[in-house]
Amino acid sequence: MHGLVNKAIQSFVCDTYGDDAWASIVGDAPDVPHRFEAMLSYDDPITDRVIDLVSRHLGKSRDTLLEDVGIYLVSHPDVPGPRRLLRFAGATFEEFLHSLEYLPDRVRLALPELELPPIRLLDAGRRRFTLETGELFEGYAHVLVGLVRAMSDEYGALTTFEYSGRSDDASLVKVAVHAKRFREGRDFRLGMAVT
Amino acid sequence: MSVRDGSQTTLGRAALDRVLPLHLVLSAEGEILQVGPTLAKVTADAPLLGQAFFDRFELRRPTGLGSVAKILASPARTLRLRLNGPSPIVFTGLAAPLDDGCALVVLSFGIGVVDVLQKHDLTSTDFAPTDLTIEMLYLREAQTAALEEWRKLSERLAGARDAAEERAFTDTLTGLGNRRAVDALASKLVAAGEPFALVLIDLDYFKEVNDSLGHVAGDAVLKVVAEVLREETRRTDMVGRVGGDEFLVLMAGVAETGLARDISGRILARLDRDIPVPGGLARVSASIGITATSHYCQPDFTTMMQDADQALYRSKAGGRGQYSVGRPAGPVARTAAPGER
Numbered sequence: 001m002h003g004l005v006n007k008a009i010q011s012f013v014c015d016t017y018g019d020d021a022w023a024s025i026v027g028d029a030p031d032v033p034h035r036f037e038a039m040l041s042y043d044d045p046i047t048d049r050v051i052d053l054v055s056r057h058l059g060k061s062r063d064t065l066l067e068d069v070g071i072y073l074v075s076h077p078d079v080p081g082p083r084r085l086l087r088f089a090g091a092t093f094e095e096f097l098h099s100l101e102y103l104p105d106r107v108r109l110a111l112p113e114l115e116l117p118p119i120r121l122l123d124a125g126r127r128r129f130t131l132e133t134g135e136l137f138e139g140y141a142h143v144l145v146g147l148v149r150a151m152s153d154e155y156g157a158l159t160t161f162e163y164s165g166r167s168d169d170a171s172l173v174k175v176a177v178h179a180k181r182f183r184e185g186r187d188f189r190l191g192m193a194v195t
Numbered sequence: 196m197s198v199r200d201g202s203q204t205t206l207g208r209a210a211l212d213r214v215l216p217l218h219l220v221l222s223a224e225g226e227i228l229q230v231g232p233t234l235a236k237v238t239a240d241a242p243l244l245g246q247a248f249f250d251r252f253e254l255r256r257p258t259g260l261g262s263v264a265k266i267l268a269s270p271a272r273t274l275r276l277r278l279n280g281p282s283p284i285v286f287t288g289l290a291a292p293l294d295d296g297c298a299l300v301v302l303s304f305g306i307g308v309v310d311v312l313q314k315h316d317l318t319s320t321d322f323a324p325t326d327l328t329i330e331m332l333y334l335r336e337a338q339t340a341a342l343e344e345w346r347k348l349s350e351r352l353a354g355a356r357d358a359a360e361e362r363a364f365t366d367t368l369t370g371l372g373n374r375r376a377v378d379a380l381a382s383k384l385v386a387a388g389e390p391f392a393l394v395l396i397d398l399d400y401f402k403e404v405n406d407s408l409g410h411v412a413g414d415a416v417l418k419v420v421a422e423v424l425r426e427e428t429r430r431t432d433m434v435g436r437v438g439g440d441e442f443l444v445l446m447a448g449v450a451e452t453g454l455a456r457d458i459s460g461r462i463l464a465r466l467d468r469d470i471p472v473p474g475g476l477a478r479v480s481a482s483i484g485i486t487a488t489s490h491y492c493q494p495d496f497t498t499m500m501q502d503a504d505q506a507l508y509r510s511k512a513g514g515r516g517q518y519s520v521g522r523p524a525g526p527v528a529r530t531a532a533p534g535e536r
Binding site: 039110 | 334
């Protein structure tokens with residue numbers, strides 16, 4: 001697994017619950033590195049193990065935890081990168097939804113080793129969509145739900161989500177956009193926010 | 196006008212604005228007749244419309260073309276244009292003839308788009324979806340973020356490597372203890388009040404081996420010397436490499452210099468021969484300085500090292516290939532008898 005995935009979970013815990021929470025989660029687990037490096041690779045089972053440990057420690061279900069990680073990646077002020085990169089995808093939330101199909105390719109442009117499973121957007125009309133994605137790890141679709149939910153806020157759209165389970169190897173998420181511009185979205189400029 | 200055979204197609208103003216938001220239409224005389232919407236946006240402070248093209252733009256490549264007709268007739272495909280003003284913008288451009296000697300000039304910010312964006316609030320809708328500018332900006336930002344992660348990782352790894360080296364007690368070339376290992380043991384012995392003898396060994400002619408036979412040969416010599424030292428010392432003695440060609444033997448439990456002298460003599464004898472190394476035979480010898488805790492009222496490692504060092508230099512001055520015993524400086528220490536502590 002690309003270290004960025006594990007590092008995202010670690011950062012989520014540290015930025016949301018504090019470094020101590022992370023220390024006590026990994027402190028009792030000799031089989032898990034105490035800190036992840038975003039640019040290194042780790043064995044796949046480690047990711048599952050970390051998700052389990054965090055889920056147990058925080059008393060959250062795996063699905064809820066992973067959705068929270070997705071929201072965190074877009075909305076936490078300390079991680080401006082993903083939000084900005086996702087905003088490049090389009091001027092409106094619907095454009096953004098359509099651009100999700102290009103997300104794995106875009107990610108591969110920046111990080112050739114990070115292979116995200118393909119994403120498909122089925123447009124059912126009347127602003128109803130179904131997102132279909134493969135699994136990067138168990139529950140990956142919930143990260144995507146959190147991400148899209150936070151991006152909806154980002155664009156000021158009013159959107160509801162319904163995780164409608166799996167078919168074959170893919171997870172399905174129903175997305176309903178009730179208002180394209182429910183409130184003012186957050187500011188986005190193409191000029192680089194140099195950190 | 197016929198679209199079907201492609202011989203001539205006219206684009207209306209609205210269509211041009213839509214597909215080429217960064218364009219100009221010039222009259223044969225060089226008057227700016229039409230300005231694409233994105234170009235109009237970045238020049239809003241000093242509108243271009245109705246102005247003379249050659250007043251507002253400097254044609255940097257190809258040079259020396261002062262009229263629209265000459266631009267259109269030029270074999271050069273690429274135009275480099277500089278929009279003059281308080282915040283100049285450099286464009287890459289392409290010109291094509293229209294009716295009546297007019298010209299269509301299509302512009303691009305090129306790589307300079309990043310600077311333009313710092314000054315003008317452009318959004319993705321200011322670029323045609325077929326224009327890869329947005330993708331370039333995305334890629335630039337993503338790459339910068341990835342590079343930053345790499346940089347941080349390299350820094351952490353370099354820090355970890357330094358820390359590991361700091362903690363290391365072994366000289367990687369010879370497998371002997373290093374300076375830190377020697378220091379650590381010496382402080383332990385001093386703190387515990389345990390007697391010990393100290394043998395400081397500096398190779399003679401080592402620089403010559405390195406210079407004439409190379410560093411590989413030099414390294415081979417160091418390994419052989421390390422082996423000799425290990426073999427000629429007791430199992431309980433610590434042998435360390437404390438400098439490039441400097442070694443040290445700490446003999447715990449030995450208060451006097453007698454045993455150290457015996458060992459030094461054996462070491463000198465063993466080194467008095469040619470050492471086969473890659474590229475030939477190397478010949479070195481050693482100069483040795485010895486001291487022991489019985490020479491001191493209150494042994495301290497730094498002073499003992501200085502005394503051993505002085506003794507070593509007496510050996511060097513005396514013709515090399517020999518050992519000398521250090522005397523503590525000052526008469527007080529000199530009177531110290533063994534067991535007095």
